Amino acid sequence: GEDVEQSLFLSVREGDSSVINCTYTDSSSTYLYWYKQEPGAGLQLLTYIFSNMDMKQDQRLTVLLNKKDKHLSLRIADTQTGDSAIYFCAESNNDMRFGAGTRLTVKP
Amino acid sequence: NAGVMQNPRHLVRRRGQEARLRCSPMKGHSHVYWYRQLPEEGLKFMVYLQKENIIDESGMPKERFSAEFPKEGPSILRIQQVVRGDSAAYFCASSSRGGTEAFFGQGTRLTVV
Numbered sequence: 205g206e207d208v209e210q211s212l213f214l215s216v217r218e219g220d221s222s223v224i225n226c227t228y229t230d231s232s233s234t235y236l237y238w239y240k241q242e243p244g245a246g247l248q249l250l251t252y253i254f255s256n257m258d259m260k261q262d263q264r265l266t267v268l269l270n271k272k273d274k275h276l277s278l279r280i281a282d283t284q285t286g287d288s289a290i291y292f293c294a295e296s297n298n299d300m301r302f303g304a305g306t307r308l309t310v311k312p
Numbered sequence: 313n314a315g316v317m318q319n320p321r322h323l324v325r326r327r328g329q330e331a332r333l334r335c336s337p338m339k340g341h342s343h344v345y346w347y348r349q350l351p352e353e354g355l356k357f358m359v360y361l362q363k364e365n366i367i368d369e370s371g372m373p374k375e376r377f378s379a380e381f382p383k384e385g386p387s388i389l390r391i392q393q394v395v396r397g398d399s400a401a402y403f404c405a406s407s408s409r410g411g412t413e414a415f416f417g418q419g420t421r422l423t424v425v
Contacts, residue, residue: 210354237413246403247355247416292355299368300345300405300414304354 210293210303217311222280224306226293229274233295236269238278241290241305250278250291285310316341316406317386318417325394325424333389333420337406344387345414346379349401358402361387394424 208228216222228236234255239247253260253267253276260267266279276295280287290305317336325331337344346358357371361381372379376394381387391398401421405414 235413239416246418247405249413249415252413290354296414299357299360300407301357302347302355 208293208295208301208303210291210306212304213307213309215309215311216283218283218285220283222278222283222287222308222310224278224280224291224293224308226276226278226303227274228276228293228295228301230295230297230301231274232297235296236267236276237292237294237296237300238265238267239292239294239302241292243289247292280308283308283310285312316404316415316417318402318404318420320420321418323420323422325422327395327424328393331391331394331398331422331424333391333402333404333422334386335389335404335406335417336386337404338415341406341408341415343407343409343414344381345405345407346387346389347403347405349403349419351400355403358389391422394422396424398422399424 210226237252238250240250241247251262253269264281268277288310290307292305293303294300319334342363344361347355349355359372359379360368376392378390401419403419405416407414
């Protein structure tokens with residue numbers, strides 16, 4: 205089957221930038237997504253990018269897509285303690301496949 | 313416009329009982345996805361349904377698990393004869409069509425005792 209892979213943990217200091225990486229295998233993916241899950245809660249859609257785009261910026265969030273390498277990243281500028289959560293990368297063609305999630309810890 | 317509604321939020325079952333998890337998609341959405349999240353793990357795809365059709369059930373265990381999305385009413389994920397290993401959070405998501413952004417419910421946390 206098709207896979208989406210992410211590193212499991214990331215720790216940064218408050219105020220630094222966080223970069224969460226994701227690789228996927230389905231070259232026919234049409235959309236790629238980032239979701240955020242706070243403790244005990246459901247998933248919240250953060251942002252998404254269409255597969256023919258290279259970059260999308262939304263306030264503190266920057267998504268970069270390298271379609272040739274099938275690599276997606278999420279950069280969070282000026283990371284805050286409230287950004288501590290699990291971040292899931294997902295890709296879709298007809299259905300949606302998720303990575304295992306990256307647990308971001310922000311230290312004061 | 314209410315979001316994706318899942319109920320119950322928490323469900324406790326004894327081993328051997330049946331668990332029924334319900335998901336009402338967002339208004340106008342006809343595509344539903346179910347995911348399982350084991351403690352300290354990521355999301356695992358289980359099944360993708362449209363109204364009255366199972367599109368992809370490649371992530372569903374072969375036994376004891378079933379899902380439906382009838383013409384009327386919510387989508388149901390049914391687990392028969394639950395075992396301790398079924399304890400997890402089960403998330404439902406819906407979209408207006410396949411491959412577009414999906415919106416998630418808050419999840420049902422199943423505990424098997």
